[in-house]
Amino acid sequence: MIAYLAASLVAVLLYGIDKAAARRDRRRIRESTLHLVALAGGWPGALLARRAFRHKTRKQPFGAVLWGCAALNVGLVAWLATSDSASGLRQLANLG
Secondary structure, three states: OHHHHHHHHHHHHHHHHHHHHHHOOOOOOOHHHHHHHHHHHHHHHHHHHHHHOOOOOOOHHHHHHHHHHHHHHHHHHHHHHHOHHHHHHHHHHHHO
């Protein structure tokens, strides 16, 4: 849960920075970076920031990829939590 909160905070910060850069016609954050943060667990923050900042809401391919990142992340976490083949990874996670 802490990882999701941290990644979501990073996502909100990145979306805010990118929106400010877009308004000032400055260098932007790559879409692939925004998607990577979402895939790493920051998708809740990315979805909230996208709506709050009204950022990249007209770019439908961006939205579809963002939802795909969320689905992949949830699927991976579910697999890690339930799969017998992921038991070694769960043990590693519990050591840290």
